[in-house]
Amino acid sequence: MKSNFKKSTSENYKEFEIKQDETDTKPLTKDEFENYILDSGAKGSFMIYRSDKKDEELGVDEL
Amino acid sequence: MNNLTNNEQTESQASAENIFQKIHYESYDDWIANFALNLSYIWKENSAKEIKNIFNQKNDKSSAIIIGRGPSIKKHKHLEMLAESNYDGSILICDGALINTLKAGVTPDKFKKFFVVSIEPYDRITKFYDDPIVDKYGDKIHAIFPTIASNSTVARARLAGMKIFWLHLLFDYNQGKKSFNYISSLMVRAKNHLNGLPAIQTGANVGTSCWFIAWKVFGISNVGLIGINHGWEEDDPIEKILSHGFENKSNSLDMTNQNIKKYTKKIFNSDFNSYCILDPIFEFYSNSFKEFIKRSPDWVNTINATEGGSIFGDRISSMKFSDFLENYS
Numbered sequence: 001m002k003s004n005f006k007k008s009t010s011e012n013y014k015e016f017e018i019k020q021d022e023t024d025t026k027p028l029t030k031d032e033f034e035n036y037i038l039d040s041g042a043k044g045s046f047m048i049y050r051s052d053k054k055d056e057e058l059g060v061d062e063l
Numbered sequence: 064m065n066n067l068t069n070n071e072q073t074e075s076q077a078s079a080e081n082i083f084q085k086i087h088y089e090s091y092d093d094w095i096a097n098f099a100l101n102l103s104y105i106w107k108e109n110s111a112k113e114i115k116n117i118f119n120q121k122n123d124k125s126s127a128i129i130i131g132r133g134p135s136i137k138k139h140k141h142l143e144m145l146a147e148s149n150y151d152g153s154i155l156i157c158d159g160a161l162i163n164t165l166k167a168g169v170t171p172d173k174f175k176k177f178f179v180v181s182i183e184p185y186d187r188i189t190k191f192y193d194d195p196i197v198d199k200y201g202d203k204i205h206a207i208f209p210t211i212a213s214n215s216t217v218a219r220a221r222l223a224g225m226k227i228f229w230l231h232l233l234f235d236y237n238q239g240k241k242s243f244n245y246i247s248s249l250m251v252r253a254k255n256h257l258n259g260l261p262a263i264q265t266g267a268n269v270g271t272s273c274w275f276i277a278w279k280v281f282g283i284s285n286v287g288l289i290g291i292n293h294g295w296e297e298d299d300p301i302e303k304i305l306s307h308g309f310e311n312k313s314n315s316l317d318m319t320n321q322n323i324k325k326y327t328k329k330i331f332n333s334d335f336n337s338y339c340i341l342d343p344i345f346e347f348y349s350n351s352f353k354e355f356i357k358r359s360p361d362w363v364n365t366i367n368a369t370e371g372g373s374i375f376g377d378r379i380s381s382m383k384f385s386d387f388l389e390n391y392s
Contacts (some may be wrong), residue, residue: 046183
């Protein structure tokens with residue numbers, strides 16, 4: 001399926017005819033994703049917590 | 064959205080989690096220093112769980128609105144609608160949205176259950192508290208901070224007169240008694256907080272953290288979202304999309320069609336009949352948030368009133384914000 005991000009009324013997209021063939025979309029490699037985060041400066045926010053105790057992943061009432 | 068198998072999507076998400084963890088852990092020493100500087104204040108100030116007692120939040124009709132700074136908030140004038148409403152539930156504001164929220168007339172003078180939430184343990188978020196309008200209303204704002212928050216950020220909020228409420232961020236509790244989560248909890252309990260503090264899953268961003276606080280800490284049943292797009296609008300500038308909102312002015316990504324194709328995805332939100340564009344970080348946030356919504360207890364009702372964005376699917380109700388205000392005011 002072809003999709004087109006371009007809006008004809010948007011100045012922002014005059015230079016960027018964005019077309020995406022969704023059938024060939026591949027996940028970014030680890031290096032690509034890490035570089036993207038660093039390049040975008042989006043070091044903010046935080047990390048996701050994982051545990052073998054799955055209920056604990058939703059939070060702990062009193063720690 | 065694409066033809067990845069479920070396994071490929073799971074692996075991709077897990078890989079993103081590991082990368083986020085690796086990047087954040089580079090600041091681990093700073094978190095410990097932050098905690099050390101905060102500890103004497105934590106002992107004197109409040110636990111976030113006390114908010115539940117102050118406002119007697121828990122009942123089936125209780126509601127909260129989470130306010131983010133996604134592009135829909137301006138597009139649909141949601142802050143203006145809220146300012147003119149008689150909503151009497153809790154309002155949890157992502158720190159980055161605080162100043163605009165106050166400027167739009169959503170203030171603690173009118174809305175008594177008024178909270179701002181920060182989770183980032185970095186100095187850079189101090190700017191979200193550094194504005195005359197924050198000082199104007201500060202003494203009526205309840206600020207929720209993690210025990211590893213930057214001391215200077217909390218100091219700025221305190222200077223504005225805010226009442227500080229503390230909680231832990233879960234990050235290494237799975238490592239047991241050697242974990243900093245465990246050790247720091249013992250240090251907090253050593254004085255005044257004998258039962259400790261709530262510890263939350265952040266979902267990697269402050270919007271998802273607000274959602275966790277609303278139901279897990281406050282016990283609120285109906286949690287509405289505005290400005291929580293976890294994605295971009297179609298007419299947002301491509302430079303903004305590829306730089307995740309101009310976070311870094313020195314962004315080095317080439318604005319070529321090839322890169323745009325590599326780094327963005329367009330999805331259709333069938334609940335609102337709208338499109339949304341994901342950068343890799345928003346895709347990560349969105350997938351995580353939807354996972355936790357799906358896993359939340361049955362009594363939690365998550366309502367996307369953002370009127371767009373990427374948060375839709377299992378266990379998520381969608382409605383216009385005007386309808387949310389009508390149903391939950």
